[in-house]
Amino acid sequence: DAGVIQSPRHEVTEMGQEVTLRCKPISGHDYLFWYRQTMMRGLELLIYFNNNVPIDDSGMPEDRFSAKMPNASFSTLKIQPSEPRDSAVYFCASSPDRGDNQPQHFGDGTRLSIL
């Protein structure tokens, strides 16, 4: 079975540019999560969706960040304009349900470098 697919795997761009990260969750999973991982702060939840609807975006750092899920098989995380401090690895994860026993299935991440 295909896992969570993220693209691109690596992105290097100059500050001020728009960055779009993409995610295809596992088919049949109702929940989709976007995380950011840095050495300093570890893995932080940015936003999550249930059935394509954003439920909690309290982790989104600033208005420069936005996320959409137009359908059950696709989500985007956009940064506009990008800044060097946005450099991190961004992960998308999906799960069939919420709850203590529900594992989250992670993609392999997008390593973003803003110069």
Next chain:
Amino acid sequence: TQLLEQSPQFLSIQEGENLTVYCNSSSVFSSLQWYRQEPGEGPVLLVTVVTGGEVKKLKRLTFQFGDARKDSSLHITAAQPGDTGLYLCAGENQAGTALIFGKGTTLSVSS
């Protein structure tokens, strides 16, 4: 604020040694999950512990959930280079709206 503190932050050992890593909190969690993350990949779930005092074994890995459900440990017997990676513990916040991750223990096993 619920936090999960993991220790040690880094651990470098030789093949064949035993080790234990810890995940501690001042808050009670209904369950804790352990993930392993290898370089260039996303975290992969190893196990979920649910009941206070529970012990789960996964081959050479032994996971324990504290009686008070505030802490957990992972013990690896006879570590192998394939065990190298970042070990993360995670638990749901009290509102049930987010999974909180510890910062992890980076394990390096050399042959």
